[in-house]
Amino acid sequence: MRYISTRGENSGFSGAEAIEAGLAPDGGLFVPEAVPRLELAAIAELAGLDYQERAGWILGLFLDDYSSAELAAAVSAAYNDATFDDEAVAPVRRLANGVNVLELWHGPTSAFKDMALQLLPQLLSRALAKTGGAGEVAVLVATSGDTGKAALEGFKDVDRIRVVVFFPEQGVSEIQRLQMVTQEGGNVSVVAVRGNFDDAQAGVKAIFGDKAFAAGLAGRGLKLSSANSINWGRLLPQIVYYFSAYADLLKAGGIRCGEAVNFAVPTGNFGNILAGYYAKLMGLPVGRLVCAANANNVLADFFRTGVYDRRRAFHKTLSPSMDILVSSNLERLLYHVTGGDAAVVRDWMDRLSAEGVYDIGGAPLRLIQETFWSGWADDRDTAATISQIYNETKYLLDPHTAVAWRVYEDYRRVSGDGAPVVIVSTASPFKFNRGVLAAIAGPQALQGKGEFEILRDLSRTAGWPVPPGLARLDGKPVVHKTVCGKHEMYDIVNCILNNEYKVGEKP
Ligand SMILES: *Cc1c(COP(=O)(O)O)cnc(C)c1O
Numbered sequence: 343m344r345y346i347s348t349r350g351e352n353s354g355f356s357g358a359e360a361i362e363a364g365l366a367p368d369g370g371l372f373v374p375e376a377v378p379r380l381e382l383a384a385i386a387e388l389a390g391l392d393y394q395e396r397a398g399w400i401l402g403l404f405l406d407d408y409s410s411a412e413l414a415a416a417v418s419a420a421y422n423d424a425t426f427d428d429e430a431v432a433p434v435r436r437l438a439n440g441v442n443v444l445e446l447w448h449g450p451t452s453a454f455k456d457m458a459l460q461l462l463p464q465l466l467s468r469a470l471a472k473t474g475g476a477g478e479v480a481v482l483v484a485t486s487g488d489t490g491k492a493a494l495e496g497f498k499d500v501d502r503i504r505v506v507v508f509f510p511e512q513g514v515s516e517i518q519r520l521q522m523v524t525q526e527g528g529n530v531s532v533v534a535v536r537g538n539f540d541d542a543q544a545g546v547k548a549i550f551g552d553k554a555f556a557a558g559l560a561g562r563g564l565k566l567s568s569a570n571s572i573n574w575g576r577l578l579p580q581i582v583y584y585f586s587a588y589a590d591l592l593k594a595g596g597i598r599c600g601e602a603v604n605f606a607v608p609t610g611n612f613g614n615i616l617a618g619y620y621a622k623l624m625g626l627p628v629g630r631l632v633c634a635a636n637a638n639n640v641l642a643d644f645f646r647t648g649v650y651d652r653r654r655a656f657h658k659t660l661s662p663s664m665d666i667l668v669s670s671n672l673e674r675l676l677y678h679v680t681g682g683d684a685a686v687v688r689d690w691m692d693r694l695s696a697e698g699v700y701d702i703g704g705a706p707l708r709l710i711q712e713t714f715w716s717g718w719a720d721d722r723d724t725a726a727t728i729s730q731i732y733n734e735t736k737y738l739l740d741p742h743t744a745v746a747w748r749v750y751e752d753y754r755r756v757s758g759d760g761a762p763v764v765i766v767s768t769a770s771p772f773k774f775n776r777g778v779l780a781a782i783a784g785p786q787a788l789q790g791k792g793e794f795e796i797l798r799d800l801s802r803t804a805g806w807p808v809p810p811g812l813a814r815l816d817g818k819p820v821v822h823k824t825v826c827g828k829h830e831m832y833d834i835v836n837c838i839l840n841n842e843y844k845v846g847e848k849p
Pocket of ligand 1: 453454455489609610612615664
């Protein structure tokens with residue numbers, strides 16, 4: 343299987359090369375040259391396999407430059423009983439009201455990013471061995487919260503890889519901050535940036551775009567790479583759980599083989615739901631993909647009108663991992679629905695960066711609307727949904743999942759589509775403890791309480807244990823104390839990669 347760029351200038355990359363490069367050299371995203379198709383009989387067979395076997399099998403279809411033994415080793419290093427607290431890895435729960443929930447948050451950081459970021463480092467370190475490069479890779483990450491911790495957990499102590507995570511000093515929740523600044527691992531550094539997420543992201547992008555800086559690093563045997571959700575090695579692991587959920591429904595007798603299932607996905611950068619689209623292209627009987635947004639509703643407008651317009655106010659919401667105005671992975675969908683017209687995709691992306699808006703016109707929009715439906719929910723509806731589902735079923739939704747639930751209800755009302763549905767659940771309710779407790783017990787329940795008290799309250803209310811990764815944070819020593827200005831990020835990266843300063847020191 344070869345990979346090509348959505349912008350048309352690069353082709354012939356192997357899976358390992360695409361994963362190592364992250365972004366294509368022409369600025370586009372890597373897509374497989376041809377998407378493999380599966381027969382229903384093969385999908386039915388997945389029901390008899392466990393998650394690790396399902397993953398190895400699907401990865402093998404796309405990464406034929408890895409041996410099946412290599413893929414099996416990568417998969418078992420990623421998904422095992424030390425990293426995931428549920429044997430099924432990504433279990434499907436059937437709630438009392440008949441709705442299925444796919445729980446993607448049983449990994450070490452309690453959010454769905456673990457599904458990809460436990461596996462990407464395994465694929466990347468094996469890619470380095472294949473492509474024959476010597477030296478080390480430095481992975482730079484700017485995070486608004488969930489990605490940073492998941493990257494730290496996935497990459498910690500992985501051979502030949504160093505990780506530097508930048509987070510906005512005031513821009514993450516207290517739980518998210520504690521998760522990062524207490525991180526262990528000899529190859530990881532965490533730095534708070536005085537600024538917002540955009541400042542941190544702009545700083546990392548500037549470093550990536552600086553050819554002279556890259557040349558200096560190369561002279562020392564270092565190459566930069568990204569753990570960002572545009573890397574094919576992050577998207578591919580996500581295709582697995584759509585198949586796995588379908589196989590689990592088959593196994594439980596909830597559907598007939600071939601019956602279409604709808605998926606509702608809380609969406610930010612469009613990575614998760616795009617994996618569902620690939621699953622559909624591969625022949626999985628996916629009916630409708632419901633793309634759920636919060637008040638940052640660029641995508642909901644786009645799927646209705648074909649106009650992508652980022653020129654609007656940015657909202658901070660109860661579902662911060664979806665607070666995003668530019669959904670990078672949409673570029674891959676555009677490539678596929680234009681039949682691989684790289685020139686057109688490049689033109690739209692150029693317009694987006696120059697003018698902040700582009701319009702795809704009628705024909706591609708109609709194709710997209712055959713599969714996707716999109717809506718959005720504000721914070722009030724999100725909190726009301728958490729409370730309503732808790733009262734009806736005693737099941738706790740995190741705010742991101744509640745957005746998907748709410749938007750799915752809207753879809754069902756508008757369309758009358760009664761097909762079986764899977765709500766894709768992207769975070770443990772404990773990770774967004776404040777929003778969830780306030781939704782079910784009222785805002786006064788938070789008053790005067792620290793993070794760990796709130797976790798314990800939530801645990802008592804729901805009768806669920808606090809996830810071990812979050813419970814352990816209580817009293818864990820802070821090891822990463824560096825804070826830098828947004829213009830100091832270069833210097834910090836230089837110091838860290840030169841071993842000129844140790845973890846926790848002020849540079
Ligand atoms: C990252 C994230 C999302 C958004 O996923 P995308 O792949 O960016 O669309 C939704 N929910 C949670 C909890 C996340 O961490």
